[in-house]
Amino acid sequence: MAAVKQTIETVEALERYKHGFVTDIDQEFAPKGLNADIVRFISAKKDEPEWMLQWRLEAFERWLALEQPTWAKVQFPPIDYQDAYYYAAPKTKDGPASLDEVDPDLLATYAKLGIPLKEQEVLAGVQGAAKYAVDAVFDSVSVVTTFKKELAEAGVIFCSMSEAIREHPELVRKYLGSVVPTSDNYFACLNSAVFSDGSFVYVPPGVRCPMELSTYFRINAAESGQFERTLIIADAGAYVSYLEGCTAPMRDENQLHAAVVELVALDDAEIKYSTVQNWYPGDPKTGKGGIYNFVTKRADCRGARSKVSWTQVETGSAITWKYPSCVLRGDDSSGEFYSIAVTNGRQQADTGTKMIHLGKNTRSRIISKGISAGHSTNTYRGLVSTNQKATGARNFTQCDSLLIGKSCAAHTVPYIEARNASAKFEHEATTTRLSEDQLFYVMQRGLSQEEAVALLVNGFVREVLQELPMEFAVEAQKLVAISLEGSVG
Amino acid sequence: MSMLSVNNLHVRVGEAEIIRGLSLAVPAGEVHAIMGPNGAGKSTLSYTLAGRGGYEVTGGSATLNGEDLLALEPNERAAKGLFLSFQYPLEIPGVPGLTFIRTALNAQRKARGEAEISAPEFLKLARAEAAKLKIDFDMLKRPLNVGFSGGEKKRMEIFQMAMLSPHFLILDETDSGLDIDALKIVAEGVNALRGPDRAMLVITHYQRLLDYIRPDMVHVLAGGRIVASGGPELALELEAEGYDRFVKAAA
Numbered sequence: 001m002a003a004v005k006q007t008i009e010t011v012e013a014l015e016r017y018k019h020g021f022v023t024d025i026d027q028e029f030a031p032k033g034l035n036a037d038i039v040r041f042i043s044a045k046k047d048e049p050e051w052m053l054q055w056r057l058e059a060f061e062r063w064l065a066l067e068q069p070t071w072a073k074v075q076f077p078p079i080d081y082q083d084a085y086y087y088a089a090p091k092t093k094d095g096p097a098s099l100d101e102v103d104p105d106l107l108a109t110y111a112k113l114g115i116p117l118k119e120q121e122v123l124a125g126v127q128g129a130a131k132y133a134v135d136a137v138f139d140s141v142s143v144v145t146t147f148k149k150e151l152a153e154a155g156v157i158f159c160s161m162s163e164a165i166r167e168h169p170e171l172v173r174k175y176l177g178s179v180v181p182t183s184d185n186y187f188a189c190l191n192s193a194v195f196s197d198g199s200f201v202y203v204p205p206g207v208r209c210p211m212e213l214s215t216y217f218r219i220n221a222a223e224s225g226q227f228e229r230t231l232i233i234a235d236a237g238a239y240v241s242y243l244e245g246c247t248a249p250m251r252d253e254n255q256l257h258a259a260v261v262e263l264v265a266l267d268d269a270e271i272k273y274s275t276v277q278n279w280y281p282g283d284p285k286t287g288k289g290g291i292y293n294f295v296t297k298r299a300d301c302r303g304a305r306s307k308v309s310w311t312q313v314e315t316g317s318a319i320t321w322k323y324p325s326c327v328l329r330g331d332d333s334s335g336e337f338y339s340i341a342v343t344n345g346r347q348q349a350d351t352g353t354k355m356i357h358l359g360k361n362t363r364s365r366i367i368s369k370g371i372s373a374g375h376s377t378n379t380y381r382g383l384v385s386t387n388q389k390a391t392g393a394r395n396f397t398q399c400d401s402l403l404i405g406k407s408c409a410a411h412t413v414p415y416i417e418a419r420n421a422s423a424k425f426e427h428e429a430t431t432t433r434l435s436e437d438q439l440f441y442v443m444q445r446g447l448s449q450e451e452a453v454a455l456l457v458n459g460f461v462r463e464v465l466q467e468l469p470m471e472f473a474v475e476a477q478k479l480v481a482i483s484l485e486g487s488v489g
Numbered sequence: 490m491s492m493l494s495v496n497n498l499h500v501r502v503g504e505a506e507i508i509r510g511l512s513l514a515v516p517a518g519e520v521h522a523i524m525g526p527n528g529a530g531k532s533t534l535s536y537t538l539a540g541r542g543g544y545e546v547t548g549g550s551a552t553l554n555g556e557d558l559l560a561l562e563p564n565e566r567a568a569k570g571l572f573l574s575f576q577y578p579l580e581i582p583g584v585p586g587l588t589f590i591r592t593a594l595n596a597q598r599k600a601r602g603e604a605e606i607s608a609p610e611f612l613k614l615a616r617a618e619a620a621k622l623k624i625d626f627d628m629l630k631r632p633l634n635v636g637f638s639g640g641e642k643k644r645m646e647i648f649q650m651a652m653l654s655p656h657f658l659i660l661d662e663t664d665s666g667l668d669i670d671a672l673k674i675v676a677e678g679v680n681a682l683r684g685p686d687r688a689m690l691v692i693t694h695y696q697r698l699l700d701y702i703r704p705d706m707v708h709v710l711a712g713g714r715i716v717a718s719g720g721p722e723l724a725l726e727l728e729a730e731g732y733d734r735f736v737k738a739a740a
Contacts, residue, residue, distance in 0.1 A: 443564045
């Protein structure tokens with residue numbers, strides 16, 4: 001109830017994209033363009049070992065041989081990969097510094113975004129408020145990671161990917177690319193060559209991570225791309241909940257964000273991964289600018305009885321093209337995908353999931369809520385498959401689309417491949433338009449049109465919001481409301 | 490002065506003029522019934538007073554406590570105390586009844602410059618009103634009207650009415666779809682809201698509802714106009730004779 005009220009207040013505040021500011025800070029760039037030397041430059045900047053450089057160069061070679069796929073229901077002009085910076089970093093001392101050493105301009109940026117980087121600030125909050133650790137990634141580098149000490153005491157490793165490559169090479173070598181191979185797809189391959197920073201999490205056997213972990217990605221520099229790489233490993237019996245947030249300044253040109261996220265869950269482990277994506281969506285009228293969010297996210301439920309749950313709230317980006325997936329390899333493992341994708345203005349989204357049932361008695365659940373408004377296009381695309389050996393596989397899919405206004409589009413493209421007679425797959429889908437009747441009914445009770453839309457949309461996405469950690473559910477609810485502003489009438 | 494005054498109202502829906510010079514005055518403290526055959530313009534009148542889009546007023550006026558209703562948005566009319574109990578209440582998926590009503594109540598209070606209702610105060614009120622209408626409190630935690638029977642939906646309308654405490658109530662065919670037990674409960678709920686500061690317009694096709702909600706006045710609506718007005722006995726006459734006489738008079 002408080003959340004509904006907050007949504008309404010937010011709507012009343014009439015903000016469009018409040019994260020659109022630019023931080024004026026000295027930044028260091030790699031020369032513009034993309035070639036093997038740029039890959040070497042990035043690797044050298046990060047002080048990487050030789051094996052890492054070779055891995056990158058190999059990926060780059062493969063990328064040159066690949067072609068950009070065209071099957072998604074999204075449209076954009078050809079990307080000139082030579083006309084961008086592949087590395088941009090604030091000029092500071094080497095590596096993620098302790099908080100005292102972080103540039104005050106950067107701290108101010110995160111404060112403005114509402115991200116608590118000072119541990120005492122988090123602690124000084126309301127009693128009972130959940131504590132969460134933050135890794136803050138600014139363009140190509142991680143600027144600070146909080147609560148590292150407290151996490152280390154529990155045995156949890158939470159650091160930037162650059163640091164993990166230096167400090168925990170054995171873990172990185174074992175798992176990096178084991179879920180999303182270098183040449184998995186065009187954008188994952190590009191990422192493998194030029195990935196800049198991202199988060200690394202390792203939770204040792206039997207450990208329940210004592211707090212929420214989160215990474216906050218910020219694109220600041222112009223004409224640059226962000227290619228972060230995240231790797232999360234939950235060892236046997238471990239549990240971790242992780243959240244990522246993303247924002248970028250308003251710029252007229254499109255910027256590419258091609259991330260790779262790999263999750264590995266071993267026996268009895270559980271990973272909950274939540275995303276609140278609010279990259280700059282471009283100008284709502286002209287469609288100019290905005291982020292191309294072409295991301296590969298995949299979880300490997302490698303161990304028996306392991307469990308991975310993806311929750312995503314996608315409100316930003318000019319184009320969203322991603323399918324957080326689960327490979328259900330371990331027997332009795334399970335995967336979940338809860339998604340809210342909101343498109344307004346000229347935004348395009350082609351998103352969904354893949355549930356690949358390989359182990360016996362594996363289960364998956366997909367709840368997708370797509371909301372299209374304005375002149376936007378919103379596509380759910382999903383695959384549920386079993387191979388011949390995966391007996392007893394079960395899936396439940398529910399795909400609901402809500403249309404607001406008369407110029408938007410919603411598409412549902414489910415693929416189901418059952419190669420096993422014992423599989424039980426259920427698919428339910430609905431498409432509804434936010435009806436004039438409902439709006440009038442709610443307004444007759446005293447809500448303004450904007451408030452009525454917010455209330456009805458909140459109701460539509462409630463099932464998914466419930467899956468988010470509490471604090472973020474409120475944040476997400478606000479985001480959804482803001483994204484749909486001015487969508488009616 | 491009447492609480493609701495409608496003067497020579499003309500309303501168009503699409504190409505058709507449905508309300509053609511309707512005048513009506515309902516003083517505070519009174520309950521007026523509007524009866525009429527199908528297609529007489531009963532629902533058009535209630536939607537027009539509540540401000541639904543697509544109902545174009547081409548002439549005349551409607552005021553509530555002296556204020557021009559027709560210039561206001563539907564939510565502004567609600568904040569002024571106008572409540573419409575729908576003939577077919579809408580389902581609101583994912584929004585629990587209590588959340589819905591509290592959000593509406595606070596929106597109205599805010600529009601009137603009043604403080605929000607506190608959570609304990611709201612719950613206390615909700616429990617009391619739910620008990621009166623024999624509504625299971627758990628039902629209020631479920632998404633509003635989703636999967637409810639016709640009778641349950643109507644009871645929820647009266648519950649919302651009691652919670653929002655409006656000044657002017659329009660009941661649009663509240664008796665349709667109700668069995669006799671549900672009708673009695675709903676009528677009791679409505680009667681409990683009668684008072685010197687309130688007025689009601691009860692729109693119905695049948696006389697049955699008026700056995701339970703006794704009107705001060707009965708108006709016959711036919712061909713988009715009030716063609717006859719009288720005391721409660723007029724409803725009984727209509728029941729016995731039908732609408733034919735009035736339909737002919739209106740034509």
